[in-house]
Amino acid sequence: xxxxxxxxxxxxxxxxxxxxxxxxxxxxxxxxxxxxxxxxxxxxxxxxxxxxxxxxxxxxxxxxxxxxxxxxxxxxxxxxxxxxxxxxxxxxxxxxxxxxxxxxxxxxxxxxxxxxxxxxxxxxxxxxxxxxxxxxxxxxxxxxxxxxxxxxxxxxxxxxxxxxxxxxxxxxxxxxxxxxxxxxxxxxxxxxxxxxxxxxxxxxxxxxxxxxxxxxxxxxxxxxxxxxxxxxxxxxxxxxxxxxxxxxxxxxxxxxxxxxxxxxxxxxxxxxxxxxxxxxxxxxxxxxxxxxxxxxxxxxxxxxxxxxxxx
Ligand SMILES: NC(=O)c1ccc[n+]([C@@H]2O[C@H](COP(=O)([O-])OP(=O)(O)OC[C@H]3O[C@@H](n4cnc5c(N)ncnc54)[C@H](O)[C@@H]3O)[C@@H](O)[C@H]2O)c1
Numbered sequence: 001x002x003x004x005x006x007x008x009x010x011x012x013x014x015x016x017x018x019x020x021x022x023x024x025x026x027x028x029x030x031x032x033x034x035x036x037x038x039x040x041x042x043x044x045x046x047x048x049x050x051x052x053x054x055x056x057x058x059x060x061x062x063x064x065x066x067x068x069x070x071x072x073x074x075x076x077x078x079x080x081x082x083x084x085x086x087x088x089x090x091x092x093x094x095x096x097x098x099x100x101x102x103x104x105x106x107x108x109x110x111x112x113x114x115x116x117x118x119x120x121x122x123x124x125x126x127x128x129x130x131x132x133x134x135x136x137x138x139x140x141x142x143x144x145x146x147x148x149x150x151x152x153x154x155x156x157x158x159x160x161x162x163x164x165x166x167x168x169x170x171x172x173x174x175x176x177x178x179x180x181x182x183x184x185x186x187x188x189x190x191x192x193x194x195x196x197x198x199x200x201x202x203x204x205x206x207x208x209x210x211x212x213x214x215x216x217x218x219x220x221x222x223x224x225x226x227x228x229x230x231x232x233x234x235x236x237x238x239x240x241x242x243x244x245x246x247x248x249x250x251x252x253x254x255x256x257x258x259x260x261x262x263x264x265x266x267x268x269x270x271x272x273x274x275x276x277x278x279x280x281x282x283x284x285x286x287x288x289x290x291x292x293x294x295x296x297x298x299x300x301x302x303x304x305x306x307x308x309x310x311x
Contacts, residue, residue: 003229004028004056004069006104009036011156011181012119012173016075016222017041021048022221025224028069031078033055035079040180058100066107073229076104079150083124084209086146087271097115097149098156105160114234115167118157122172122238122279123213133214133242133280135173136235143274171224173238174279178218179306180298189216189247190254190300194307197258207269209248214240214278217294217302227288238244240279241292250296257301 003020007013008029013036021044028051029041044050051069054253057078066074079097080086086093101118108116111145124147142148153170160166176280177190193203216239224239245253251264284290294302 001073002026002028002069002071003073003075004030004066004071005075005077006030007036007079008052009033009038009221010077010081011036011040011178012176012218012221013077014040014044015178015218016077016225017050018047019222019226020300021050027051028053028071030055030057030062035081035182044170047205052162057099058095058103063103063107063110063217066113067111067265070111070130073115073117074104074108074113075103075229077119077223079119080146083144083146083172084270086144086149088089090145093145093149097146098152101153101156105156105166108166109139109160109164113166115169115229115233116157117225118153118168118170120170120172120236121147121150122174122240123274123277125154125172128274128308132276133240133278134238135280136238136283167233169228169234170234171228171239172279173221174214174216174238176218177215177220178303181218181303183307189213189250189305193254194300194304197254197260198304198307198311202253202265203254203263204265204267205247205251206267206273209251209264209266210246211273212244212276212278213250214243214244215245215250215296215299216240216292217299220292220294222288224284224288227290232287233274235283235287237284238279238281239284239286239290240281242278242281243296244276244278245296249302253297254304256298257297258304
Protein backbone atom coordinates (compact mmCIF):
# COMPACT_ATOMS: atom_id res chain seq x y z
CA UNK A 1 0.00 0.00 0.00
CA UNK A 2 1.23 3.55 -0.69
CA UNK A 3 1.23 5.59 2.53
CA UNK A 4 2.31 9.11 3.44
CA UNK A 5 3.69 9.93 6.89
CA UNK A 6 3.82 13.60 7.90
CA UNK A 7 6.47 14.24 10.54
CA UNK A 8 8.30 11.20 9.16
CA UNK A 9 11.69 12.64 10.19
CA UNK A 10 10.62 12.92 13.83
CA UNK A 11 11.04 10.65 16.81
CA UNK A 12 7.75 8.71 16.55
CA UNK A 13 7.27 9.31 12.80
CA UNK A 14 10.62 7.75 11.83
CA UNK A 15 9.97 4.72 14.07
CA UNK A 16 6.64 4.33 12.31
CA UNK A 17 8.35 4.64 8.89
CA UNK A 18 10.66 1.73 9.87
CA UNK A 19 7.67 -0.44 10.79
CA UNK A 20 5.71 0.46 7.64
CA UNK A 21 8.69 -0.52 5.49
CA UNK A 22 8.99 -3.80 7.40
CA UNK A 23 5.32 -4.42 6.54
CA UNK A 24 6.14 -3.95 2.85
CA UNK A 25 4.41 -0.59 2.26
CA UNK A 26 5.60 2.10 -0.16
CA UNK A 27 6.42 4.96 2.19
CA UNK A 28 6.50 8.70 1.51
CA UNK A 29 7.72 10.82 4.42
CA UNK A 30 7.09 14.57 4.66
CA UNK A 31 8.92 16.76 7.15
CA UNK A 32 10.20 20.34 7.37
CA UNK A 33 13.01 19.10 9.66
CA UNK A 34 12.21 21.82 12.21
CA UNK A 35 12.66 19.36 15.08
CA UNK A 36 13.10 16.11 13.16
CA UNK A 37 16.21 14.97 11.34
CA UNK A 38 17.18 13.06 8.22
CA UNK A 39 19.48 10.87 10.30
CA UNK A 40 16.36 9.41 11.95
CA UNK A 41 15.62 7.87 8.55
CA UNK A 42 19.06 6.25 8.08
CA UNK A 43 17.76 2.74 8.95
CA UNK A 44 14.78 3.17 6.63
CA UNK A 45 16.98 4.32 3.77
CA UNK A 46 19.22 1.28 4.19
CA UNK A 47 16.20 -1.05 4.02
CA UNK A 48 14.26 0.41 1.10
CA UNK A 49 13.89 3.35 -1.23
CA UNK A 50 11.88 5.66 1.00
CA UNK A 51 10.62 8.84 -0.64
CA UNK A 52 11.45 11.91 1.43
CA UNK A 53 9.80 15.30 0.75
CA UNK A 54 10.90 18.39 2.63
CA UNK A 55 7.82 20.56 3.09
CA UNK A 56 6.07 22.67 5.70
CA UNK A 57 2.62 21.06 5.90
CA UNK A 58 1.05 24.50 6.19
CA UNK A 59 2.55 25.55 2.82
CA UNK A 60 0.88 25.52 -0.57
CA UNK A 61 3.60 23.19 -1.85
CA UNK A 62 2.38 20.48 0.47
CA UNK A 63 -1.14 20.84 -0.91
CA UNK A 64 0.28 20.19 -4.40
CA UNK A 65 2.41 17.24 -3.31
CA UNK A 66 -0.34 14.97 -1.93
CA UNK A 67 -2.29 14.67 -5.21
CA UNK A 68 1.00 13.79 -6.95
CA UNK A 69 1.82 11.04 -4.43
CA UNK A 70 -1.80 9.82 -4.18
CA UNK A 71 -1.42 7.87 -0.93
CA UNK A 72 -4.13 5.46 0.13
CA UNK A 73 -3.59 6.32 3.79
CA UNK A 74 -2.07 9.42 5.40
CA UNK A 75 -0.59 9.12 8.88
CA UNK A 76 -0.42 12.62 10.32
CA UNK A 77 2.28 13.10 12.94
CA UNK A 78 3.81 16.47 11.95
CA UNK A 79 3.12 18.97 14.70
CA UNK A 80 4.46 21.66 16.93
CA UNK A 81 4.83 19.07 19.70
CA UNK A 82 6.07 21.07 22.68
CA UNK A 83 3.82 22.22 25.55
CA UNK A 84 6.23 24.96 26.80
CA UNK A 85 6.70 26.31 23.22
CA UNK A 86 2.92 26.48 22.80
CA UNK A 87 2.60 28.44 26.05
CA UNK A 88 5.32 30.87 24.91
CA UNK A 89 4.01 31.20 21.33
CA UNK A 90 0.39 30.09 20.77
CA UNK A 91 0.42 31.54 17.23
CA UNK A 92 3.31 29.34 16.15
CA UNK A 93 1.55 26.33 17.68
CA UNK A 94 -1.67 27.08 15.80
CA UNK A 95 0.23 27.61 12.52
CA UNK A 96 1.25 23.96 12.36
CA UNK A 97 -1.38 22.25 14.51
CA UNK A 98 -4.42 24.04 13.08
CA UNK A 99 -3.49 25.67 9.74
CA UNK A 100 -1.17 22.77 8.86
CA UNK A 101 -3.81 20.22 9.79
CA UNK A 102 -6.42 22.00 7.62
CA UNK A 103 -3.99 21.94 4.69
CA UNK A 104 -3.51 18.20 5.29
CA UNK A 105 -7.27 17.56 5.47
CA UNK A 106 -7.97 19.54 2.28
CA UNK A 107 -5.21 17.62 0.51
CA UNK A 108 -6.70 14.30 1.71
CA UNK A 109 -10.09 15.24 0.26
CA UNK A 110 -8.59 16.51 -3.03
CA UNK A 111 -6.54 13.30 -3.44
CA UNK A 112 -9.29 10.91 -2.31
CA UNK A 113 -7.16 9.56 0.53
CA UNK A 114 -9.06 6.61 2.04
CA UNK A 115 -8.16 7.30 5.66
CA UNK A 116 -6.21 9.67 7.89
CA UNK A 117 -4.69 8.51 11.16
CA UNK A 118 -4.37 11.58 13.39
CA UNK A 119 -2.00 11.99 16.32
CA UNK A 120 -3.74 13.42 19.33
CA UNK A 121 -2.32 13.86 22.80
CA UNK A 122 -3.84 11.90 25.68
CA UNK A 123 -1.50 13.69 28.08
CA UNK A 124 -2.96 17.12 27.32
CA UNK A 125 -6.42 17.05 25.66
CA UNK A 126 -8.15 15.77 28.79
CA UNK A 127 -6.62 18.40 31.13
CA UNK A 128 -6.90 17.62 34.82
CA UNK A 129 -9.14 14.63 35.58
CA UNK A 130 -10.09 13.30 38.98
CA UNK A 131 -10.80 9.80 37.74
CA UNK A 132 -7.81 7.80 36.51
CA UNK A 133 -7.08 6.02 34.24
CA UNK A 134 -8.70 8.46 31.82
CA UNK A 135 -11.23 7.06 29.36
CA UNK A 136 -11.85 8.55 25.90
CA UNK A 137 -15.29 9.66 27.07
CA UNK A 138 -13.79 12.08 29.64
CA UNK A 139 -14.76 15.69 29.03
CA UNK A 140 -11.52 17.60 29.08
CA UNK A 141 -10.39 21.17 29.42
CA UNK A 142 -6.79 21.38 28.13
CA UNK A 143 -4.35 23.49 30.17
CA UNK A 144 -2.08 24.56 27.30
CA UNK A 145 -2.41 25.92 23.74
CA UNK A 146 -0.87 22.64 22.54
CA UNK A 147 -3.65 20.64 24.25
CA UNK A 148 -6.22 23.04 22.79
CA UNK A 149 -4.98 22.69 19.20
CA UNK A 150 -4.68 18.90 19.48
CA UNK A 151 -8.26 18.71 20.79
CA UNK A 152 -9.53 21.13 18.12
CA UNK A 153 -7.83 18.91 15.53
CA UNK A 154 -10.11 16.05 16.50
CA UNK A 155 -13.17 18.25 15.99
CA UNK A 156 -11.92 19.38 12.57
CA UNK A 157 -11.33 15.77 11.53
CA UNK A 158 -14.84 14.77 12.62
CA UNK A 159 -16.16 17.66 10.50
CA UNK A 160 -14.22 16.42 7.45
CA UNK A 161 -15.60 12.93 8.03
CA UNK A 162 -19.18 14.20 8.23
CA UNK A 163 -18.85 16.65 5.32
CA UNK A 164 -16.56 14.76 2.91
CA UNK A 165 -16.67 11.14 4.11
CA UNK A 166 -12.96 11.13 5.03
CA UNK A 167 -12.40 8.13 7.30
CA UNK A 168 -10.20 8.66 10.36
CA UNK A 169 -8.82 7.24 13.56
CA UNK A 170 -7.39 9.56 16.19
CA UNK A 171 -4.76 8.11 18.50
CA UNK A 172 -4.46 9.94 21.83
CA UNK A 173 -0.89 9.12 22.85
CA UNK A 174 0.36 8.98 26.42
CA UNK A 175 3.99 9.99 27.19
CA UNK A 176 6.01 8.34 24.46
CA UNK A 177 9.70 7.64 25.07
CA UNK A 178 12.49 5.71 23.36
CA UNK A 179 15.48 5.97 21.00
CA UNK A 180 15.69 9.07 18.74
CA UNK A 181 13.79 11.35 21.11
CA UNK A 182 15.64 14.66 21.13
CA UNK A 183 16.80 15.57 24.66
CA UNK A 184 17.93 19.02 23.46
CA UNK A 185 14.51 20.04 22.20
CA UNK A 186 11.46 19.52 24.35
CA UNK A 187 12.22 15.80 24.61
CA UNK A 188 10.46 13.64 27.13
CA UNK A 189 11.85 13.38 30.59
CA UNK A 190 13.26 9.91 29.73
CA UNK A 191 15.59 11.22 27.01
CA UNK A 192 16.58 14.23 29.13
CA UNK A 193 17.36 12.03 32.15
CA UNK A 194 19.24 9.54 29.93
CA UNK A 195 21.46 12.31 28.63
CA UNK A 196 22.14 13.73 32.09
CA UNK A 197 22.92 10.33 33.64
CA UNK A 198 25.29 9.43 30.81
CA UNK A 199 27.09 12.75 31.35
CA UNK A 200 27.35 11.90 35.06
CA UNK A 201 25.13 14.87 35.96
CA UNK A 202 22.09 14.77 38.28
CA UNK A 203 18.72 14.83 36.44
CA UNK A 204 16.58 17.93 37.09
CA UNK A 205 12.99 17.40 38.21
CA UNK A 206 10.36 20.12 37.70
CA UNK A 207 8.21 20.47 40.85
CA UNK A 208 8.04 17.83 43.59
CA UNK A 209 8.49 14.83 41.29
CA UNK A 210 5.24 13.36 42.60
CA UNK A 211 3.45 14.30 39.35
CA UNK A 212 2.65 11.17 37.37
CA UNK A 213 2.73 10.16 33.71
CA UNK A 214 1.85 7.12 31.62
CA UNK A 215 5.10 6.16 29.87
CA UNK A 216 4.72 4.10 26.70
CA UNK A 217 7.58 2.81 24.53
CA UNK A 218 7.88 4.15 20.97
CA UNK A 219 7.93 0.75 19.19
CA UNK A 220 4.63 -0.16 20.86
CA UNK A 221 3.14 3.19 19.81
CA UNK A 222 4.24 2.84 16.17
CA UNK A 223 2.52 -0.56 16.10
CA UNK A 224 -0.75 1.08 17.20
CA UNK A 225 -0.52 3.37 14.13
CA UNK A 226 0.02 0.38 11.83
CA UNK A 227 -3.05 -1.32 13.30
CA UNK A 228 -5.14 1.87 13.04
CA UNK A 229 -4.69 1.88 9.24
CA UNK A 230 -7.36 -0.84 9.06
CA UNK A 231 -9.28 -0.56 12.31
CA UNK A 232 -10.89 1.89 14.73
CA UNK A 233 -12.79 3.91 12.09
CA UNK A 234 -14.25 7.20 13.33
CA UNK A 235 -12.87 6.76 16.85
CA UNK A 236 -10.52 8.47 19.28
CA UNK A 237 -8.44 5.75 20.96
CA UNK A 238 -6.03 6.08 23.89
CA UNK A 239 -2.55 4.66 23.36
CA UNK A 240 -1.00 4.17 26.78
CA UNK A 241 -0.18 1.51 29.34
CA UNK A 242 -2.81 2.27 32.01
CA UNK A 243 0.03 2.48 34.59
CA UNK A 244 0.83 5.68 36.51
CA UNK A 245 4.52 6.37 37.21
CA UNK A 246 5.73 9.35 39.24
CA UNK A 247 8.76 11.26 37.99
CA UNK A 248 10.54 10.32 41.25
CA UNK A 249 9.88 6.61 40.52
CA UNK A 250 11.03 7.06 36.94
CA UNK A 251 14.23 8.66 38.25
CA UNK A 252 14.83 5.71 40.60
CA UNK A 253 14.27 3.16 37.80
CA UNK A 254 16.64 4.99 35.46
CA UNK A 255 19.27 5.68 38.14
CA UNK A 256 19.35 1.99 39.06
CA UNK A 257 19.65 0.98 35.39
CA UNK A 258 22.56 3.43 34.96
CA UNK A 259 24.21 2.51 38.29
CA UNK A 260 23.87 6.13 39.50
CA UNK A 261 23.85 6.64 43.28
CA UNK A 262 23.31 10.42 43.49
CA UNK A 263 20.16 12.47 44.08
CA UNK A 264 18.20 14.43 41.47
CA UNK A 265 17.99 18.25 41.50
CA UNK A 266 14.56 19.86 42.03
CA UNK A 267 13.38 23.07 40.30
CA UNK A 268 10.12 25.01 39.81
CA UNK A 269 7.08 23.29 38.23
CA UNK A 270 6.38 24.07 34.54
CA UNK A 271 3.41 26.07 33.29
CA UNK A 272 0.76 24.05 31.44
CA UNK A 273 1.77 20.69 32.95
CA UNK A 274 -0.98 18.47 34.37
CA UNK A 275 -0.39 16.92 37.81
CA UNK A 276 -1.48 13.35 37.17
CA UNK A 277 -1.97 11.51 33.91
CA UNK A 278 -2.70 7.92 32.99
CA UNK A 279 -4.76 6.61 30.06
CA UNK A 280 -7.22 3.73 30.02
CA UNK A 281 -6.01 1.38 27.25
CA UNK A 282 -9.12 -0.86 27.09
CA UNK A 283 -10.55 0.65 23.90
CA UNK A 284 -7.26 0.10 22.05
CA UNK A 285 -7.34 -3.55 23.11
CA UNK A 286 -10.92 -3.92 21.94
CA UNK A 287 -10.79 -2.02 18.62
CA UNK A 288 -7.15 -2.35 17.53
CA UNK A 289 -6.17 -5.58 19.28
CA UNK A 290 -3.33 -3.47 20.70
CA UNK A 291 -1.69 -3.49 24.09
CA UNK A 292 1.63 -1.99 25.19
CA UNK A 293 4.11 -4.82 25.73
CA UNK A 294 7.42 -3.18 26.67
CA UNK A 295 7.93 -2.89 30.46
CA UNK A 296 9.31 0.48 31.67
CA UNK A 297 12.56 -1.09 32.95
CA UNK A 298 13.26 -2.63 29.53
CA UNK A 299 12.22 0.50 27.61
CA UNK A 300 14.44 2.86 29.62
CA UNK A 301 17.37 0.41 29.39
CA UNK A 302 16.98 0.29 25.59
CA UNK A 303 16.70 4.08 25.43
CA UNK A 304 19.81 4.63 27.54
CA UNK A 305 21.73 2.03 25.51
CA UNK A 306 20.81 3.94 22.33
CA UNK A 307 22.03 7.25 23.79
CA UNK A 308 25.21 5.52 24.98
CA UNK A 309 25.91 4.18 21.45
CA UNK A 310 25.47 7.68 20.00
CA UNK A 311 28.04 9.30 22.28
N1 LIG B 1 6.27 12.38 22.24
C1 LIG B 1 5.14 12.27 22.91
O1 LIG B 1 5.12 11.87 24.08
C2 LIG B 1 3.81 12.62 22.24
C3 LIG B 1 2.64 12.50 23.01
C4 LIG B 1 1.43 12.80 22.42
C5 LIG B 1 1.38 13.19 21.10
N2 LIG B 1 2.54 13.32 20.39
C6 LIG B 1 2.43 13.74 19.00
O2 LIG B 1 3.15 12.81 18.20
C7 LIG B 1 3.60 13.45 17.02
C8 LIG B 1 5.09 13.22 16.84
O3 LIG B 1 5.77 13.84 17.92
P1 LIG B 1 7.26 13.46 18.34
O4 LIG B 1 7.28 13.26 19.79
O5 LIG B 1 7.80 12.41 17.43
O6 LIG B 1 8.00 14.86 18.10
P2 LIG B 1 8.99 15.33 16.92
O7 LIG B 1 9.20 16.78 17.15
O8 LIG B 1 10.17 14.44 16.87
O9 LIG B 1 8.10 15.07 15.63
C9 LIG B 1 7.36 16.07 14.97
C10 LIG B 1 7.88 16.11 13.54
O10 LIG B 1 7.06 17.03 12.80
C11 LIG B 1 7.94 17.85 12.02
N3 LIG B 1 7.24 19.13 11.79
C12 LIG B 1 6.96 20.10 12.71
N4 LIG B 1 6.31 21.11 12.12
C13 LIG B 1 6.18 20.78 10.82
C14 LIG B 1 5.62 21.42 9.68
N5 LIG B 1 5.03 22.63 9.80
N6 LIG B 1 5.66 20.81 8.49
C15 LIG B 1 6.26 19.58 8.35
N7 LIG B 1 6.82 18.92 9.38
C16 LIG B 1 6.77 19.52 10.59
C17 LIG B 1 9.18 18.00 12.84
O11 LIG B 1 10.32 18.38 12.09
C18 LIG B 1 9.31 16.59 13.44
O12 LIG B 1 10.05 15.74 12.58
C19 LIG B 1 3.21 14.92 17.17
O13 LIG B 1 1.98 15.12 16.50
C20 LIG B 1 3.03 15.08 18.67
O14 LIG B 1 2.16 16.15 18.98
C21 LIG B 1 3.74 13.05 20.94
